[in-house]
Every structure is written in C-alpha cells, then in structure tokens.
Amino acid sequence: xxxxxxxxxxxxxxxxxxxxxxxxGGDEHDGPMALDYFVWAIVGAxxxxxxxxxFDAAMGRKRNRTLVRPVDEGLKAIGIEPERVTDVIISHxxxxxxxxxxxxxxxxxxxxxxxxxxxTGRCMCHDYLRHAYEPADVAAMVGRLFEDRVAxxxxxxxxxxxxxxxxxGGHTRGLQITRVRTRRGWVVxxxxxxxxxxxxxxxxxxxxxxxxxxxxxxxxxxxxLASSPRHIIPGHDPLVLSRYPAVRDxxxxxxxxxxxxxx
Numbered sequence: 001x002x003x004x005x006x007x008x009x010x011x012x013x014x015x016x017x018x019x020x021x022x023x024x025g026g027d028e029h030d031g032p033m034a035l036d037y038f039v040w041a042i043v044g045a046x047x048x049x050x051x052x053x054x055f056d057a058a059m060g061r062k063r064n065r066t067l068v069r070p071v072d073e074g075l076k077a078i079g080i081e082p083e084r085v086t087d088v089i090i091s092h093x094x095x096x097x098x099x100x101x102x103x104x105x106x107x108x109x110x111x112x113x114x115x116x117x118x119x120t121g122r123c124m125c126h127d128y129l130r131h132a133y134e135p136a137d138v139a140a141m142v143g144r145l146f147e148d149r150v151a152x153x154x155x156x157x158x159x160x161x162x163x164x165x166x167x168x169g170g171h172t173r174g175l176q177i178t179r180v181r182t183r184r185g186w187v188v189x190x191x192x193x194x195x196x197x198x199x200x201x202x203x204x205x206x207x208x209x210x211x212x213x214x215x216x217x218x219x220x221x222x223x224x225l226a227s228s229p230r231h232i233i234p235g236h237d238p239l240v241l242s243r244y245p246a247v248r249d250x251x252x253x254x255x256x257x258x259x260x261x262x263x
Contacts, residue, residue, distance in 0.1 A: 007257035008255070010078070011253035012074055014034060018031065019033035023198075035238075037236065051189055053098060053099055056070065056100050057070070077247075089159070090141075095134040109151070110153060110165065111151075113153065154167075155167050163181070166179065168217070175193060194235065196239075199219070244257055245262060
C-alpha cells in the first residue's frame with residue numbers, strides 16, 4: 001500500500017470581486033464572491049512536495065491582488081524550508097501559480113508537456129489567452145529546463161506511490177490536477193480545474209478558459225479520481241478555510257486537507 005500524506009492549504013493572497021466574474025454567463029445574484037490564493041504542501045514521512053508557487057508582493061501590485069502572507073512565510077510556519085524542497089508540482093503556468101521564481105532553488109519542477117507547449121507557442125499570440133501568463137515566469141521555467149530541473153509529464157503520471165498527476169486542461173491547455181493518498185482517502189487538489197466549489201458542484205464553468213468542453217470533462221475526472229466529492233479541493237475558494245480544520249489556533253489561513261471536513 002502507498003504512503004499516506006498530510007496536505008496543507010496555505011493561503012497567501014486575496015482578490016475581491018463579484019460572483020458574475022466567476023461563471024460563464026454571469027450570476028443572477030451577483031453578490032460578493034472573492035478569490036483566495038493558495039499553495040499546497042504535500043507532506044510525507046520522508047519527503048515534502050509543494051504544489052504551485054504563488055506570486056510575490058511586486059506581482060500582487062502589478063496585478064491588483066492583495067498579498068496577505070508571503071508564500072515562504074506560510075510554508076515556514078508549518079516547518080517547511082523552501083530551499084530544502086526537492087520537488088515542486090506546477091498545476092499550470094499562470095502568474096498566481098508559477099511565480100516566486102527564486103524561492104525553490106534546489107527543486108525539480110513537474111509540468112505537463114502540453115502546458116509548456118501552450119505557453120510558449122502560437123496561442124500566446126492572443127491577448128485573451130496570454131494575459132494570465134507572466135513572461136518572466138515562463139522564461140524561468142525554460143531556464144530550469146536547461147539546468148535539468150524540469151520533469152515533464154504526458155497526461156496521467158505517478159510522481160511516487162500515493163501522488164499522481166492528471167492533465168485535464170480546460171482552464172489552460174496543460175492544466176494538471178494532483179491526486180494524493182491520505183488517511184481519509186484519495187484527495188484531489190483541483191487547482192484551477194475548478195476555482196470554486198460552485199463551479200464543479202453546479203457544472204458552471206469559470207470564464208477564464210481555453211476549452212469549455214475540457215473544463216466540464218475535468219469536473220467529471222475529479223469526481224472519478226477522488227474518494228468522494230468531499231475529497232475535491234477547488235483552487236481559489238475561501239470556503240476551504242472554513243470547511244477544514246486550522247493547523248493551529250494562532251495561525252490563520254492554513255488548514256489541513258487530509259483531516260475530515262468540519263461539519
């Protein structure tokens with residue numbers, strides 16, 4: 001049997017917006033529906049993986065997002081030193097998932113073949129598709145490639161027993177989700193396969209999308225890979241922080257996803 005891992009959701013950023021911006025076709029209520037920004041730590045007995053790398057204060061100012069806690073501070077608060085991380089999984093290359101370019105100097109980065117082809121190819125001729133990519137983040141990944149620090153994956157792949165990645169596309173051509181074995185079963189870290197619970201629970205796609213049909217199929221893929229719908233974690237929903245227990249009473253914005261949901 002594969003190892004069971006702990007999973008931590010570490011909130012680092014925030015962006016106020018209304019619900020109409022979070023669904024294709026808008027939302028009839030259109031009340032406040034903010035985005036939270038997370039990275040995730042997957043902690044085993046002998047190794048720690050980080051999923052996504054977030055953005056820094058300068059990028060937050062450029063993109064009009066609020067940095068509530070630098071990513072490295074959030075990781076250090078749970079005992080993870082970024083320079084000791086050996087493996088980083090990148091769900092996709094958008095600015096809020098692939099920034100902090102110097103934070104993990106000793107890590108190998110796990111990326112889908114299709115995502116690198118997408119963010120360096122002809123699709124980036126279109127502003128609608130490229131606007132969420134930061135050229136310096138893409139260039140940094142190319143630099144890592146020439147330093148032998150990139151591991152490419154083609155569709156479904158096992159990182160190690162108990163951790164698998166799966167290309168679902170949709171939001172971007174090469175977006176991958178991560179499935180992790182925990183004490184409560186298989187948890188799927190969806191990242192931007194579904195920004196909010198409401199996207200996949202109601203089959204209402206998020207409007208930043210490369211392929212709507214792939215996004216909808218990605219909801220089904222997450223359901224198939226997770227032990228139950230309660231084992232699916234969306235990428236930007238503030239509700240994650242209220243549905244899972246805090247790591248410590250004195251530490252806001254970091255919750256345990258391998259623990260049973262609250263209530």
